[in-house]
Amino acid sequence: MPRACEGQPAMRDLDPISIRLFLATLEEGSIARAAARESIVPSAVSKRISDLEAQLRVPLLERGAKGAQATPAGQALAHHARHLLQSMERMQREMAGYVEGVRGVIRLLASVTSLAGELPADIMRFRADRSQIEVDVEERVTPAIYRGVREGLADVGVASEFASHEGLQVFPYRRYALAAVLPAGHALAREPAIPYADLLDDDLVELSRDSGIAQVFDDAAREARTSRTVRARVSSFETVCTLVARGMGVGVVPLYLKAAKERALDVRFVPLTDAWSQPRSFVAVRDFDALPVAAQAFVTHLRASAAAAG
CATH class of the missing domain: 1.10.10.10 (Winged helix-like DNA-binding domain superfamily/Winged helix DNA-binding domain)
Incomplete structure (x- = not known):
């Protein structure tokens, strides 16, 4: 000294x-x-x-x-x-x-499905009155999101139910419908709804193999006692729609993309009838009570937003 x-x-x-x-x-x-x-x-x-x-x-x-x-x-x-x-x-x-609880950085892992839906708007509404809180968003596939939250790599995860979330606290977020996306001239394009099995005669455009929904498609094909041919694997539903519009096959995407994509790409959306075709997404944390105050406020906001939307 x-x-x-x-x-x-x-x-x-x-x-x-x-x-x-x-x-x-x-x-x-x-x-x-x-x-x-x-x-x-x-x-x-x-x-x-x-x-x-x-x-x-x-x-x-x-x-x-x-x-x-x-x-x-x-x-x-x-x-x-x-x-x-x-x-x-x-x-x-x-x-x-x-x-x-008005300052902090929230580490968020989110699936491509949630980022294509209402999550970005919910984040911006949260920050509108809390400009001192930063929400750092990283896109991951669903299994990696739950794993990342479990391992402490993120405060909050938002992902579908198509993966194990054992060991985490999860809260219902939003339910969404899945639909087939087809070229406008496809034979099934004017059907009111179809089962996933009806798509298996076509080449398919899907998300990457490590996405949560890939296993669901595998199981659905086995139940239909047939195989499927995946022509392309991509990282986003927007890309699925683009490749379908260019004739590379058919795909499955969230129905909420219909308004933005049908007219822009000349594709058609047909709802699926399968039991798994209306999944719910979850907000996942390790322990809500142990979260920083800012992250607790964010989770509470997401839950309230989901409840208001029904």
């Missing part, structure tokens, strides 16, 4: 109140006006500044007929003091924000 030079007293930590009163005196031009601004008696301000000068062992103010003016040492102190007090104010605001 550094020691004071011989013959000199050790310098105590500077008092923020004394520094603030010193700055007020400079800004007001007199001790009396500074005292009035800070609601304190002038003698107390004078004593604080005298103590500060004694502690720093240099004069800080020149007192005269024109009021109080900074000495060169006082000007140097004022420069540092303003930065110091601003930093302290920012620190206090940030700490208050954490206590009130």
Whole structure:
């Protein structure tokens, strides 16, 4: 630990109140006006500044007929003091924000299905009144989302029911319908609804093998006692729709993409009739009570948004 030079007293930590009163005196031009601004008696301000000068062992103010003016040492102190007090104010605001749950960074893993649906809008509504909270979003496949939350790589996950979420707390988020997406001229394009098995005579465009729904399609083909031919595996439902429009096959995507894709790509959406074709997505956490306050608020917001949507 550094020691004071011989013959000199050790310098105590500077008092923020004394520094603030010193700055007020400079800004007001007199001790009396500074005292009035800070609601304190002038003698107390004078004593604080005298103590500060004694502690720093240099004069800080020149007192005269024109009021109080900074000495060169006082000007140097004022420069540092303003930065110091601003930093302290920012620190206090940030700490208050954490206590009130209005500041923080939420690590979110989300599936392609949820990001193609209402989740982005829910995130933006959450942040509209909480601009100090950041939501860092990373897209993952459903099994990796639940695994990542379980391993502490994220605070919150949003994914479908098409993977194990053992060991996690999950809350229902939104239910969505799956539909076949077909070229506009396909023989099934005008049907009101079809089973998945009706698609198995065509080439298929699907999400990547490690997505949660891939296993569902495998199981459905086995139940239909037939095989399926996957022409392309891609990373998003938008790409599935694009490749179907270009004649590479047929696919299965969320029905909520219909309004955006049917006219733009000249494809048709036909709802599926299978029992698994109306899955629910979940909000997953390891332990809600152990989450940071900001993440708790986010989960509560998602649940409320889902409840309001029915």
